[in-house]
Amino acid sequence: MTTTTAAASGTSAYDIISKQAKSSGTDSTAKTGDDALASLSGDYTNFLTLLTAQLKNQDPLSPMDATQFTQQLVQFSAVEQQINGNKKLDQLIGLQSTANAYGAVGFVGTTIAADSGDVALQDGKAKFDYTVEKAGSATLKILNAAGNVVMLKQVDAQVGTHPVEWDGTDYFGNQLPDGKYTVAVSVTDPATGKATDAAITSYGKVDQAVIADGKVFLKMGDVSVPLEDVIRISKPTETTDETDTGDETDETTGT
Structure with missing residues (x-):
């Protein structure tokens, strides 16, 4: 039986999800706030599905290195942290604008x-x-x-x-x-x-x-x-x- 796997073709689940997100115009890293997190959550679910399929269908003579999918998990985690950081930055900008509004009253x-x-x-x-x-x-x-x-x-x-x-x-x-x-x-x-x-x-x-x-x-x-x-x-x-x-x-x- 011949098995075709993502691992054998050199393409990881993370790479597949990233390409799909970019081609559909829903790249999570390009969004901010709740929309980006929601998009990332959907991509993460697809990522886990593909990763599980990779593990089930991997070449038994050349199994996937454990560190490979661990690195993919870390990559998704880094994206999530970046989105959370952007949300905090937006909040700080909003607070700064409010402070500017109060301070501007003194110039009248x-x-x-x-x-x-x-x-x-x-x-x-x-x-x-x-x-x-x-x-x-x-x-x-x-x-x-x-x-x-x-x-x-x-x-x-x-x-x-x-x-x-x-x-x-x-x-x-x-x-x-x-x-x-x-x-x-x-x-x-x-x-x-x-x-x-x-x-x-x-x-x-x-x-x-x-x-x-x-x-x-x-x-x-x-x-x-x-x-x-x-x-x-x-x-x-x-x-x-x-x-x-x-x-x-x-x-x-x-x-």
Whole structure:
């Protein structure tokens, strides 16, 4: 009688189950949580059935080494431990997100500074700095959320950081609605004619803290800033809620 066995062909029960799982798109190691454990349990049952068949039908002249199926059992056990570890990691991530949510509440009502050209017009006012590294001529441009230019004017182009307080009016003197605006300052080198963008630091009062994908975002009206992009945080005082942006103030209006 001729006996065809998995052991004789050099294929273990573990290998067969692994190939079946991958071909059907139900590889247990690619899943997380209860679904992965349920899938692994079904694969483990099939594995034991195949392993028993291997033992019954093995070549008596060349029996399976006892360490071979022991190693296969250990492999399945390692997969189970990995899935359990992933479940614990998911729980830790969930706890961290909850902690971030509670911590984010403390930012509401504070004034923040961020390295961003997105500026929040709040109560008809906005503050930002621009930094000139090489003297020349500088042009300030402010765009609304639709990308339309609402302010265009020449500004101080001396080397240094220049704080600006914008009263929310356009170049016709019309008061613009609160919301998100984009600020850009182009500095032109008189010697070469080459224009470079000045670095912008925006300021605003936080009215919301949002958790998304485990990250904290601070919202100033329609402007959302990731917490890691915030470079300074200050609490309002009883005497003033003004943000100290430097000794010099360049007041930008529509006139």
